[in-house]
Amino acid sequence: xAMFLCDKHGEVVASFVSPNVASAVNAGTDLDVLTxxxxxxxxxxxxxxxxxxxxxxxxxxLLSADSLTGISEESSWEISCRLAPVCAQCLAEWVSLxxxxxxxxxx
Ligand SMILES: [Zn+2]
Numbered sequence: 001x002a003m004f005l006c007d008k009h010g011e012v013v014a015s016f017v018s019p020n021v022a023s024a025v026n027a028g029t030d031l032d033v034l035t036x037x038x039x040x041x042x043x044x045x046x047x048x049x050x051x052x053x054x055x056x057x058x059x060x061x062l063l064s065a066d067s068l069t070g071i072s073e074e075s076s077w078e079i080s081c082r083l084a085p086v087c088a089q090c091l092a093e094w095v096s097l098x099x100x101x102x103x104x105x106x107x
Contacts, residue, residue: 006087015091016083018049025086025094030101037069038076047083048095057082 004014017025024031033048057063062075070076 002085004085004087006090009087009089013088014085015088016045016047016080017086017091018047018053018082019084020050020053021048022084022086024050025090028094030098033095033098034068036063036079037067038079039070039073040076040080041073045080047080048091049083053082 002014002016003011006012021031021033023029031050033050034054035046036049036054037044037046039045054063054065054068057079058065061071062079063070070079
């Protein structure tokens with residue numbers, strides 16, 4: 001399990017997200033996120049990514065556009081190589097802020 005040193009939370013478990021999501025979490029800025037599912041052969045993982053990242057990996061044939069799931073173990077591995085680590089706690093806090101923002105916008 002990968003660890004991450006966070007300024008706010010200390011040494012914590014790392015979550016892997018797309019580079020744009022990592023930047024948004026660290027900067028506290030808004031970004032629409034999608035959850036993809038990949039399986040490199042060691043079990044499935046769910047990762048928060050942005051729409052541009054999804055469009056890129058779908059166009060390269062690595063991700064199914066319908067299920068947002070890695071096409072194969074090899075394509076899942078290629079996707080995971082492009083993900084960046086963030087603090088799991090900062091990510092959870094940021095995701096709940098994003099969800100609150102979406103609920104406020106849609107009501
Ligand atoms: Zn943190």
